Amino acid sequence: QQQVKQSPQSLIVQKGGISIINCAYENTAFDYFPWYQQFPGKGPALLIAIRPDVSEKKEGRFTISFNKSAKQFSLHIMDSQPGDSATYFCAARESGNTGKLIFGQGTTLQVKP
Amino acid sequence: GAGVSQSPRYKVAKRGQDVALRCDPISGHVSLFWYQQALGQGPEFLTYFQNEAQLDKSGLPSDRFFAERPEGSVSTLKIQRTQQEDSAVYLCASSQFGQVNQPQHFGDGTRLSIL
Numbered sequence: 314q315q316q317v318k319q320s321p322q323s324l325i326v327q328k329g330g331i332s333i334i335n336c337a338y339e340n341t342a343f344d345y346f347p348w349y350q351q352f353p354g355k356g357p358a359l360l361i362a363i364r365p366d367v368s369e370k371k372e373g374r375f376t377i378s379f380n381k382s383a384k385q386f387s388l389h390i391m392d393s394q395p396g397d398s399a400t401y402f403c404a405a406r407e408s409g410n411t412g413k414l415i416f417g418q419g420t421t422l423q424v425k426p
Numbered sequence: 427g428a429g430v431s432q433s434p435r436y437k438v439a440k441r442g443q444d445v446a447l448r449c450d451p452i453s454g455h456v457s458l459f460w461y462q463q464a465l466g467q468g469p470e471f472l473t474y475f476q477n478e479a480q481l482d483k484s485g486l487p488s489d490r491f492f493a494e495r496p497e498g499s500v501s502t503l504k505i506q507r508t509q510q511e512d513s514a515v516y517l518c519a520s521s522q523f524g525q526v527n528q529p530q531h532f533g534d535g536t537r538l539s540i541l
Contacts, residue, residue, distance in 0.1 A: 347529065347530075355534050356534045357532045358532070402469070404468075410482075411482040416468030418468050419466070419467065
């Protein structure tokens, strides 16, 4: 049972453009929604995160938009750069003592110069 | 170093062999997680430790998988009688404990290949 669904699977954007990645979740018992960036051969690195009581969070070129009623959230990368080319994962943290993360399937972003 | 350290980075084993993967979390981090990442997929939760206590092992795929953290610091994931389907990247993450938004910091993983 896939609790976090991510789209698109891959994305090609021109340098300077906006990259948009979407996620939807099925379980309401999530209390924290991070986005991770992963380069080949490396572990996921936290990019930005949001709590469900906030509708938007911006950090530099990265913005999360969160729609609690629709159970959807998205990552916007403004002024995309070739160095942003990587795989992006959305995730949702289960409420409770463990705090395990449920990840989406990932989006491979390619930013063309 | 300041980050999560995993060893070995690569491990090749023949089917049926036992393997042990090591994780050194960030110093002082109470929480430690193991995830399995298949090729082209997102990480999937295996198990969670709070100090030395294994509080959740619901993601371990079979009784061939065993994890421990005896002194509440270094953790070892052991896989017995390895199978080809065990081939994946095994990621370790650690975090502080207490607040919801404590981020999980990941190591670079161990890439396990079963021949």
